[in-house]
Amino acid sequence: MYAIIGTWKMSCEGVREAHAGLARGGAAEDAVEQAIRAVEDEPGFTSVGYGGLPDHDGHVMVDAAFMNGNTLRFGAVMSAENIRNPIRAARALCGRETNCLLAGRGAEQFAIAQGLPMRDLRTPASMMQWREALRQENRKPDAYREHDTVCVLALDGRGSLIAGTSTSGLFLKASGRVGDSPIVGSGFYCDARYGAAAATGLGEDIMRGCLSYDIVSRMRMGVSAQKACEQAVKALSARKIELGEDAGSISVIALSPTGETGAATTLPVFPFAAGNDRGFGLFAAYPAQDGMDIRASSMQALEGEP
């Protein structure tokens, strides 16, 4: 058995290639890295890696994480600049007993010392968008809309269960701001006995509920990957409403040790890519009366969606 799932339409090509690798007997670790690198390297995706939108000061500061559910070890970099593939730095840190979570210059120095390729992550298009946004006075907080993290979960035939995330974070974020993506338990969590989960959306909200750990905890209790996603998103958004806030922008994916997937969202629609030994496809989750409605979809049908 092998299986893979990735967030948003942007992960579709990378997840498709990684799925083919798993089908040839490849390792889950390689599948997660490959799928995320494809998104990081594509300048058209403006919330991850190269071409990601800058922070308020005009710097593209990236976060990434990589967790091995068989060892419970993880590695992550955060608020780091100029690392071409942050997921590779995170993977290289995964396995360390100490110093596995690095911020800022320390993360960059680690990547350089590892011989990982460095690159200016700014593009003419991203800098133009930044200058444009700064020109607009009285910006509304929905300049913060861009917060789509690529998250990939993979299981291989040897029972390895791996989680990875990568993002350039909120467009116009404050200098040094870190969201949920490199934060274990919030942006990702993975325990090979119970399952893996990852989250995308407004990181500050996701962290308040340790959402990925919450999903895996529900799977530990015997809840299916799909129901665990639904219950966790429902509990956190209900709590936000109790506190007088809106439900927020939260989407999650999960993968069980037997290859079952799950997805849930507070948005009207949440696209994701998924595959296993029976095939590969693009899907979308839609909130329904009783949990989520999950439907096979296509790039055309999801035109205009992230």
Added chain:
Amino acid sequence: MYAIIGTWKMSCEGVREAHAGLARGGAAEDAVEQAIRAVEDEPGFTSVGYGGLPDHDGHVMVDAAFMNGNTLRFGAVMSAENIRNPIRAARALCGRETNCLLAGRGAEQFAIAQGLPMRDLRTPASMMQWREALRQENRKPDAYREHDTVCVLALDGRGSLIAGTSTSGLFLKASGRVGDSPIVGSGFYCDARYGAAAATGLGEDIMRGCLSYDIVSRMRMGVSAQKACEQAVKALSARKIELGEDAGSISVIALSPTGETGAATTLPVFPFAAGNDRGFGLFAAYPAQDGMDIRASSMQALEGEP
């Protein structure tokens, strides 16, 4: 009802003063800040704030967090230099809808913009210890022994439940290394409906189990603060042993919304300070046959302990 609990002997004086403030009707938020500031300002405590031991490059890089269990909001700074009271910066960030978790220069700029006092956190004594350690060749990993975080949990008469942490992290840590202390769910978690928890020890291990969130989740299920601490520490250390590792260096505290405290450790002894409307004292937790043995103690009896 009011109650307060803080990790290690070093928190004793600050927690005592904060306890007196709670007794006079003070707010839990002020109690947590006051108790932690006292430790940060004391150069004799070498793992927190001023006088904290430097990283491998000779920089004192601090982490701190502050969480309000009534709003589920938190603020945290990490891998930051020259902030005299990191807990004040974390508290000032708590309540923000976005940009509540700041790393490195961004955290320092935030503290400066808030008008918080800045200070070179190095002392002649800490720099001497650093030079000494670098001189010793073939250093063993137990140069990493210094990892005692000050964690304080407080409940006030208005039902506010607050958690705070502050640390300078591992002595000789890699540049940019961040441990569990500023990581929500790992170093701290607080939900006024169920309880608050915080952890100290090797952060890389604590994060693998999202230990503080795990404790609060157990309290949500109806487990007492003491039993929740014991069960969570036992589960994580048992898992480490299953994975072929040692049990690790992990200590935790918890506080329930009704003022009950809990403490557990993998060490031979774990000192903590605690008080409520019936009094204040120094205590120690000792691993016993069936969970923990918690005993009232004294500075003399705990001579030589951290």
